[in-house]
Structure formats: C-alpha cells, structure tokens
Amino acid sequence: xxxxxxxxxxxxxxxxxxxxxxxxxxxxxxxxxxxxxxxxxxxxxxxxxxxxxxxxxxxxxxxxxxxxxxxxxxxxxxxxxxxxxxxxxxxxxxxxxxxxxxxxxxxxxxxxxxxxxxxxxxxxxxxxxxxxxxxxxxxxxxxxxxxxxxxxxxxxxxxxxxxxxxxxxxxxxxxxxxxxxxxxxxxxxxxxxxxxxxxxxxxxxxxxxxxxxxxxxxxxxxxxxxxxxxxxxxxxxxxxxxxxxxxxxxxxxxxxxxxxxxxxxxxxxxxxxxxxxxxxxxxxxxxxxxxxxxxxxxxxxxxxxxxxxxxxxxxxxxxxxxxxxxxxxxxxxxxxxxxxxxxxxxxxxxxxxxxxxxxxxxxxxxxxxxxxxxxxxxxxxxxxxxxxxxxx
Numbered sequence: 001x002x003x004x005x006x007x008x009x010x011x012x013x014x015x016x017x018x019x020x021x022x023x024x025x026x027x028x029x030x031x032x033x034x035x036x037x038x039x040x041x042x043x044x045x046x047x048x049x050x051x052x053x054x055x056x057x058x059x060x061x062x063x064x065x066x067x068x069x070x071x072x073x074x075x076x077x078x079x080x081x082x083x084x085x086x087x088x089x090x091x092x093x094x095x096x097x098x099x100x101x102x103x104x105x106x107x108x109x110x111x112x113x114x115x116x117x118x119x120x121x122x123x124x125x126x127x128x129x130x131x132x133x134x135x136x137x138x139x140x141x142x143x144x145x146x147x148x149x150x151x152x153x154x155x156x157x158x159x160x161x162x163x164x165x166x167x168x169x170x171x172x173x174x175x176x177x178x179x180x181x182x183x184x185x186x187x188x189x190x191x192x193x194x195x196x197x198x199x200x201x202x203x204x205x206x207x208x209x210x211x212x213x214x215x216x217x218x219x220x221x222x223x224x225x226x227x228x229x230x231x232x233x234x235x236x237x238x239x240x241x242x243x244x245x246x247x248x249x250x251x252x253x254x255x256x257x258x259x260x261x262x263x264x265x266x267x268x269x270x271x272x273x274x275x276x277x278x279x280x281x282x283x284x285x286x287x288x289x290x291x292x293x294x295x296x297x298x299x300x301x302x303x304x305x306x307x308x309x310x311x312x313x314x315x316x317x318x319x320x321x322x323x324x325x326x327x328x329x330x331x332x333x334x335x336x337x338x339x340x341x342x343x344x345x346x347x348x349x350x351x352x353x354x355x356x357x358x359x360x361x362x363x364x365x366x367x368x369x370x371x372x373x374x375x376x377x378x379x380x381x382x383x384x385x386x387x388x389x390x391x392x
Contacts, residue, residue: 002063002067005035005037007032008032008035009031009033010030010031010033010310011030018065019125023206031208031307033211033248036063038252039255041062042257045062050223056074057077057079057213057220058078063252064212064213065117065209066124071124073120073123074116075107075112075116075144075145075148076106077105077112077213080100080104080105081100081101082100082221082373085097085099085344092357092361093368094368095368096372098371099346099350099375099376100217100373102375102376103347103377103379103380106144107137107144107168109347113214114209114245115142115213116213118207119142119202120145121209122149122209129151129197129199131155131194131200132203133184137300137347139165139169140165140168140172153174155169155175157179158178158179158181159180162382162385164382166178183302204238204239204306205307213245214241214244215245217375219249221373222250222258225371227258229250229259229262230373231372232265233266233267234372234374235266235268235353236270236301236350236375237268237301238302238306238349239307239308240268240277240306240312243312244311244315247314250264265321265322267321267323268312268316268322268323269324269325270325270352273294273295274295276305287313288306288313291304292304297328297331297386298351300349300378324359331349331351331355334355335347338350338351345380347376347378347383348383350377
C-alpha cells in the first residue's frame, strides 16, 4: 500500500490533490513534491518488513506513490551494488570509499528509477501517451517503461547524442525527433506538440513522481550502511533529481525513525563547460542563472538550466556540502581510472565524481577517515567516444 496523501510545492508550499494529474505548481511553476503520512506509516513500516521483499525499488512501496499493484511496472530496477573501492581508496588515502553503481539498472542507468515511477503513476492516472526531452539515458528509460506499460512514447533529443541512445529508443518503439541544440532546446520544441496532442510531459521535475523513484537511492544507501549514512556523497548533477530525491529520502527516513539526524555532506559536480549550480553556490544565489554556451562531453551534465535549482542548492547548503566543477579531461581520465582500478565501466558523469573527489582530497575538504560514496549514474558502454579517449 501507499501512504501518499497530497502534493506540495517545493517553493511556495501550496498543496494539491495527489489523485489529479499534475505537472508543476499552478501557482509558481516550481516542482511539486509527493507527501506521505509518515507517522501512520511508521506504525507498521519498519526495517524488518523489508527482509523478505523483492530486490527492486518497490520494496519501499509504502513511501512510493502507486496504490494499484497492477500499475507497478518493473523491469528489475533498484537494489544496485555498493562497491567498496579499495584500490582507488588506497590511491586516495581513504579506507572507506564506495561506488554506488547505478549502471546496473535496466537500460543501464539511474534514470530507470525515475522513469519507472513516473510511467507507473502516469499509467495509474490514465495517461496513454508521454513525451520527454533528453540527453540520452532518460529517453531510453522512458521508452522502455512506456513500452512495458503499453504507452506511446515521444523523444526529443539533441542530434549529437551518441548513436547507442538513439538506437535504444527506436528499439523500444519510441518516436524520435532530433534537435539541433541542447536539452533546453529539445524541451522548447516538445512543449507545443505536447500541448497540441495531449502528450504528458515526464521531463525532470516537470511532474512529481520521477523524484520518488530517484529518492530510493537514498533509502538504499541507508539500508546498505545498516541504517546509518556516509559522511560524503558525491553526485554528478544535471537536472539534479537524484540529489534532491536523496535529500528528501533522508528527511523521510528520520521521520519514520529509521535513522538519526546525521546527514552526508552533499557534493554537486558539474563540468567546467556547463556549471550553473557551482556558480550560483559561489555567488550565494538561491537560483542559478542559465549557462550560456554549454559544452561538455558528459551529456548528462550538459543542462544549462535546472527547474529544481533552488532545491539542489538548499540540499548542498543545509548539508554543509559544496558544488564544484571538473574539466572534461579530468573526468575522462577518472572514468578510465575507475574502470582499470575497480572494474567499474562508468559513464563520463560517473568519472566526474572521482575527478571531484581527487580535487577535494587535494584541498583537504575530504578527510582521511571520511566515509565517501561516489555515484556512477550509468554504464560507460553507451559512450564510445569517451572510451576511445587517450590521455596525452
């Protein structure tokens, strides 16, 4: 069962019915967040109830938004490994370095979590046709889950997206439109067609439920550390749904009584060629000015404007975290080092987390006794250009 009660705007805190199909807040246009009756849930929903449940994200069904089990679409998402990266840890002087490998999700990325939930809830609310602007992995995940739900899927992606992403979406039966531009241009092209044709938009934080799928990364981290949390989480950030989701998960877990007050220091990593969040962080701003001329080989980080920018920045500041940049050269080198040292074929965005850790160790921001988790958000197999990279 679900203890979902209502939706709340993350900005103006206006409340809306969770039984109606919503996108963003009608009052201010900002993201809506799913809220639950956690006090009532805590009466029966306890860590011990998870013992015999399936190893998918649906094991946390009480704090997920889908009520009708027939609409809970699953391809085996979630329960990804937390790998103790001992060789990398030795190089960096860290005994407690871990990699959460999201590349082992269906469709090869963490996007499976969010799109699993968004499509499942959309199906429950009667949606038949969906659309997404995407730099790659989200498009593949949406296409897969839409196929599993019997929905029609429309994908708008930059024309320079690596070919494996395009082929993946076609294989799942999605209709693909290639756009000369960035993900923001894809969104602009999709919007009028969605309105004219009645397609439901499952863009990042343009509906409430992708966040709910992504937050399960936070539940899993806590469960894998026996209901404690690490000292530092380093997360590659484009739209930022995963980081926002984990921060939400930690608050829910404390309210359920499963963890205490301790929180990880949350680290946002972006590429030097597209870094709106680090710039806003450094300038003390609540919102991030859109980045002009965004350019990076890490397609998932090439997001010049994030609708949930204020929620990302809140999580970083409330956790005493930091937002930093890395160069394409360093993230590619780190991607290859993660593979050769640990056998983890990370995506370029995953490589960015290791490059960020190297910087933070050099400055002393990450200490020797810190327990650190890097998020590899996808498999590197879909990025042939990054795998061909050779250090000078």
